[in-house]
Amino acid sequence: MAKVEALPYDDRTVYSVAAFNRGVAQWLTRLPTVWVEGEVTELRRHERWATVYFTLKDPADGSCVGVTMARGRFDALRLDLADGERVHVFGRPELYEQRAEFKLRALTIERFGAGAHLAALEQLKASLAAEGLFAEARKRPLPFLPRRIGVVTGNDAAAKRDVVTTIRSRFPPALVLVAETYVQGPRAAAEIVAAIGALCEQPDVDVVVLTRGGGSFEDLLPFSDERVVRAVANCPVPVVSAVGHEQDTPLCDLAADVRASTPTTAGKLVVPELAELFGRLDRARAALARNVRRSLERDRQRLAHSAERLRTEPRMAVQRESMRLARAHERLRLAPALAVERKWAALENSAAKLAALSPVQTLRRGYAIVRTESGDVVASSGEVSVGAHVAVTLADGAFGARVEEVAT
Known part of the structure; x- marks a missing residue:
């Protein structure tokens, strides 16, 4: 940071314009970040620009301050701001030294009242979590092949087209029942609850997809309404929530059995791909055929072995009996001579004992x-x-x- 130095000029302290602007700019950097409320005017954004420019005007007396914000950060907020909207801007004051232009460098922007909405949502989220509505133990698995698929979405919504097209392209026999309803505005929450209830009353509906495309924070508020969250949590069939974009997390996402990042992903979750299913069936059929062939081959080998044993066993049994009879015959032939020999040996032994004991x-x-x-x-x-x-x-x-x- 360049040092601000005065020029010696007789008995005066004199600053150059550049030094003066630099000094003021450095002093402004010591100020804290602040929230500023006003109306958006002169909003300028271009794809080739790295910065978004607009003016924040006080509607009471027309006071204005210029605001700059990095385009990537501005786009990430997805506020879709227009001139005349009332907002809260959080940022730091700064001075563009070359022209001495005072501006507010914005770090984030909220629509007027959004902070209160966020606080209320956090309170509701904590209350519903304490009741166990978001507990993992409540989550149910999706059916493998649902008989009918209910879809709750907006009228002529791209989300409806995405989810229905995905389901029918992956599994053409799938039966889809669409309930079109309001998905934003003050009537949306009650209409969404009614649409979920109406779908669940239809026969053979095994899963419900609740979906809508992206939108602003206010657009997605109905999907965080307590009535909608409880309807999702108490739905008698599993619910897939596909509301907004990946970074959006309305409370209905937490209560749903499965959360999908996009409507297309939701379509992929509720039905299998028919070609893949046929492939699995073909592989299972081939594996079954191989197992049957191996089983038959083992049985054939066992049968051949048993037949060979049956063919050779009688001959081997006769041979064993012949050998046993021959041994018995030999024993019978030798038995008398062996008996005489044993008797003679016993006699000689007795004679020897008598001779040893004789007085002679x-x-x-x-x-x-x-x-x-x-x-x-x-x-x-x-x-x-x-x-x-x-x-x-x-x-x-x-x-x-x-x-x-x-x-x-």
Whole structure:
């Protein structure tokens, strides 16, 4: 920012015109943003201009101030202003230094009374939200193939043409019932409620589309009327709201089951595309045919396997029985020899045990059996006396003897 400097001139402080204008302009930048009320006059807007110009006039005494606003910001407001309209302009004062032209650089514009409307709408929105009219739990899914489609729209409205054309181009068999009504003005809210009620009384209506094209804030006010919002929320069938443009959000959008950004989008939401539906059916039919062929092939393979088993099983059963009989025959053939062998082995084992326990084996190791004349076995020296005759049995033979000495 250039510094404002005075020119030294004798005993005076003198400013150039440029310095003076620059100083005033810099001082104006320190002022806060303000709201200014007045009537629009001399409105000038051109597609090639980056700025929109108009004059704000006080109707009481004719005082005027020039206003400038960036064209993109002005167009985004979609106010469709005309000369003579009363507005509130929010902006900052500034000075065009070269010509010392004082203007108000506008940041936003509202029609007179729009602020009060917005405050009332916010209050109504909060009240209806507290009742649960905007809750996600209330939202219902749209029917896949509605029997009849109700459309609430204005007379000869482009929105009606867009939604009906879209529905019939996507799904020609669709049945559309149009209820034309007022969509702006003081009578619109009551007429919209009546049109919704009349459509719901018609048989086979499964979904209702509430639509109108874009418009100013005031034009769309009927769609934020409490009566309309409650009619949408209490509608016995799902409601698609397609009111205004993408950036517009009337309260009926919040109460509707589905919000569409444009009437064309609403038409796409309520019906499927017939060509796509046929394509899905064709794909489903092809998948079903493939599954049937695979199932039949699996059953054919199982049947062939079962037939092969039935063909080979008897022969294999006979072979198994033949082998079992052969093994049984071999066992029967070998059974007697095996029994004799086992008996012989048992006998030899018993003989070996008897031989090990026989007194003869003991006698063969050098022992003898001594008996008295009466035949009793002498087990102790006390059983014989000197001079007694005894019989001595050896492992091989026997002899008689006389006791010469007895030791204890």
